[in-house]
Amino acid sequence: xxxxxxxxxxxxxxxxxxxxxxxxxVGVTFSITMFITLLGFMNGLNDLLDSLILNRxxxxxxxxxxxxxxxxxxxxSGRFKAYHNFIKSIKxxxxxxxxxxxxxxxQALQKDDRVLGISPKMTAQVFYNVGEIDxxxxxxxxxxxxxxxxxxxxxxxxxxxxLDLKNVPNSIILGKGAAEKMLAKIGDVIQITxxxxxxxxxxxxxxxxxxxxxIDKVQSYASIKTAQKLLGVTNSYVxxxxxxxxxxxxxxxxxxxxxxxxxxxxxxxxxxxxxFETGSSIRTLISYAVGITxxxxxxxxxxxxLNMMIYEKMDTxxxxxxxxxxxKDVNRIFIxxxxxxxxxxxxxxxxxxxxLSSVIDQIPFxxxxxxxxxxxxxxxxxxxxxxxxxFSLITTYFAGLFPARKASKIDPVDIIRGK
Numbered sequence: 110x111x112x113x114x115x116x117x118x119x120x121x122x123x124x125x126x127x128x129x130x131x132x133x134x135v136g137v138t139f140s141i142t143m144f145i146t147l148l149g150f151m152n153g154l155n156d157l158l159d160s161l162i163l164n165r166x167x168x169x170x171x172x173x174x175x176x177x178x179x180x181x182x183x184x185x186s187g188r189f190k191a192y193h194n195f196i197k198s199i200k201x202x203x204x205x206x207x208x209x210x211x212x213x214x215x216q217a218l219q220k221d222d223r224v225l226g227i228s229p230k231m232t233a234q235v236f237y238n239v240g241e242i243d244x245x246x247x248x249x250x251x252x253x254x255x256x257x258x259x260x261x262x263x264x265x266x267x268x269x270x271x272l273d274l275k276n277v278p279n280s281i282i283l284g285k286g287a288a289e290k291m292l293a294k295i296g297d298v299i300q301i302t303x304x305x306x307x308x309x310x311x312x313x314x315x316x317x318x319x320x321x322x323x324i325d326k327v328q329s330y331a332s333i334k335t336a337q338k339l340l341g342v343t344n345s346y347v348x349x350x351x352x353x354x355x356x357x358x359x360x361x362x363x364x365x366x367x368x369x370x371x372x373x374x375x376x377x378x379x380x381x382x383x384x385f386e387t388g389s390s391i392r393t394l395i396s397y398a399v400g401i402t403x404x405x406x407x408x409x410x411x412x413x414x415l416n417m418m419i420y421e422k423m424d425t426x427x428x429x430x431x432x433x434x435x436x437k438d439v440n441r442i443f444i445x446x447x448x449x450x451x452x453x454x455x456x457x458x459x460x461x462x463x464x465l466s467s468v469i470d471q472i473p474f475x476x477x478x479x480x481x482x483x484x485x486x487x488x489x490x491x492x493x494x495x496x497x498x499x500f501s502l503i504t505t506y507f508a509g510l511f512p513a514r515k516a517s518k519i520d521p522v523d524i525i526r527g528k
Contacts, residue, residue: 115438119445129417134454136406137505141458141497142465144400148493149466151396153486164261165319166378167228167351168360171214171367173206174374211347214371223354223363228255230349233339238300238308239291246287246327248301250336259353262330269295269315274332281311281335285318286326303339311335400497405504412508436517443517447509448502455501459494 123130208214211229218227231250236243253275256262263271266282274280281301283293293299297313311331318325331339337346352367354360360377368375470487 115441115445119442119449122442123446123449130450133450134457137451137454137501138458138461140400140403140406141455141501142461143403144497144500145459145462145493146465146469147400148393148396148496149462149487149489150469150485151392152488152490152493155392156488157482157486165265166382167260168354168357168378169352169364169367170376170381171208171350171352171371171373172348172376173208206348207342208347208350208373211350212345214350217371218350218352218367223356223359225353225355226255226259227353228252228259228351229333229347230256230351231333231336231340231347232349233336234304235339236302237287237291238302243302244287244290244327246301246329248281248336248339249328249330250333250339251330252333259351265317265319266315267318269313271315273314274330274335277312277314279309279311279335279338280314280331282315282317282330283313284325284328285316286322287329288313288316290326301339303341305341307341309339401500409508412512440513440517443513444506444509447505447513451501451505452498454505455498458501459497462497463489463494 215227215229218224229252233248233250235246235248237246251262251274253262253271257271267285269282271282274282281299283291283299287293291299293313295313295315298310299313301309301311303309317328317330319328333347334344337344340346352363354363357378361379364375364377364380367373466487466489469485472485474482474485
């Protein structure tokens with residue numbers, strides 16, 4: 110049968126009951142709109158929450174962990190070699206946390222085509238001196254330019270300039286929570302006590318806010334040279350080498366490779382932040398589940414409407430079959446009706462979903478805990494729109510399939526006799 114004729118008949122049947130058609134299309138439109146908006150918002154929220162940690166986390170971190178020596182003296186004795194030796198209260202070995210030959214290691218990493226960049230780092234446990242009170246703190250010694258390029262350090266400096274760490278000698282950027290405890294302002298000079306008991310004055314040049322309050326209460330940043338002065342170590346002293354890869358998925362493999370090559374401990378980003386990935390996966394799964402549920406509900410609406418249309422158009426179906434239309438042709442007509450509702454309702458839903466997402470994206474969202482966020486987060490990934498229109502067509506196809514098969518089996522003789 111002529112395809113164009115089938116489309117014309119489907120169009121006539123749609124327009125004949127345009128109110129029911131409109132209700133079905135609105136149901137699909139609403140479902141797709143909520144599907145796109147919900148997925149965009151939830152994935153935007155996932156990106157926001159993950160970025161608080163993942164943007165500040167290296168893909169691979171090289172370090173030397175303080176741990177007990179695997180081989181104890183008794184294991185080296187030939188006399189007790191055949192015995193099972195149980196040793197209690199084993200103390201950590203006296204190995205330093207310093208990464209030795211770190212200059213050569215960083216040169217090797219920079220030549221690796223899989224590496225986007227590296228940033229050396231060291232950590233100093235200190236006490237912030239506030240009058241007679243000492244507040245526990247951590248000073249992170251960083252390469253300011255590398256940290257800003259690879260880990261967006263400048264985005265989290267809410268007051269002052271991050272470059273002052275490099276340009277101003279003996280300077281520090283305090284965590285917002287730590288600054289509030291000390292009532293410190295930019296330009297103030299604070300006193301810090303090092304692990305060796307020495308006092309060291311540092312000038313406050315800015316405030317840092319990660320969005321995680323407990324971290325901001327203790328953490329601060331200084332240039333790596335200033336941190337080395339605090340600990341009284343040489344200019345080559347580094348405790349961490351942070352590696353950012355071109356492809357983050359390679360991190361687990363490369364961490365094992367680097368640990369073996371450079372004889373150090375290594376931790377990949379997936380292991381370090383597995384709880385965040387789990388939370389993101391669950392939130393995304395919930396979003397898809399709700400969206401698909403909405404589409405299925407809309408599909409039942411289309412199913413009911415097409416069923417009613419079949420009962421009301423029994424005589425029309427009988428005439429079509431009596432004039433030469435086969436059961437397959439009738440089946441195609443009703444499938445075309447269902448897919449037309451799904452297509453036009455879906456396209457309208459995509460447009461409405463995009464517009465609603467854009468509106469949400471402009472709503473102010475200001476909170477002291479998230480200094481880098483000014484509006485509600487939305488993810489405009491085209492994948493969501495493709496999934497939305499695909500599910501719209503699939504749902505409406507199956508919603509129309511059973512009524513269409515029912516219509517194709519109608520015997521025109523029985524209908525005409527009944528009339």
